[in-house]
Amino acid sequence: MEIVTSPVECRKKILSLTVEGKNIGFVPTMGALHDGHMELVRQAKLSCDFVVVSIFVNRTQFNNEEDFRKYPKSFDSDAEKLRQSGCDIVFAPGDSDMYPGTPEVKITFPRLQKSMEGRYRPGHFEGVALVVSKLLHVVPAQKAFFGRKDWQQVLIIKQLVRDLHFFSEIISVPTLREPDGLAMSSRNQRLSEKERSLAVIFSKSLYMAKEKLLAGDSVEETVASVRQAFDRMPQVRLEYFEIANRETLEPVQSVETNVPVSLFIAGYVGDVRLIDNIFLQEETE
């Protein structure tokens, strides 16, 4: 496994592999790798000849300086995990490699970013779109893999790729969960033991809401019961719970069988912000 820090070097390598006829799979990450990331790598290995993983904590997508500063960093153990997974290249640029100057370009998604993460984290998706554009120029892969825990991000990246003619196919991979249901996330590492036990309320609420909707409860009743569950736990704070069309992200007033619906949740345990979502219609997600 090779570790490359220069964007120019990395792009050269990828282009020469492409000329040799290799199929490139790309997994962009911010490091602090967990089994959810390793599943993305596994999927990439299954369908591509050559796998590139990037590790770059992208400052421009953090709307909160403290969140950026506290984002877990574990390069050596990440590199070891990737070595064992059969990853071929780790692209690990420094800040100035990715941002040689202050960027002026701004990519916005007025429709897809108006709710949820876009609403509560102003500037977040502009930062994601900017860095993913840069990364896809450095690693012009046939396929790029993203986790469904960040479903709004998946839709935004698909839109980005369509609008700007990137030629990578965007593959979304189902969320991996801890045995109690908590979605795997790098931020889970920041939870104390007590906070970790409380954090399960996010996935539990989603599954409880899914059960209620499938049993015929209204959207209003379902939203109210999730709010009540959070009201009973003052140590956790609900930021949003939304029931929305999975493709347009527009909130739904009722659940129709022909409309694909997802349930989305975000909030805080202590000062750690967690998000999660599940599909309503599928048996397993």
Ligand code: PAF
């Ligand atoms: O999902 C993430 O880890 C990040 O948002 C990404 C896509 C690597 C961009 O920094």
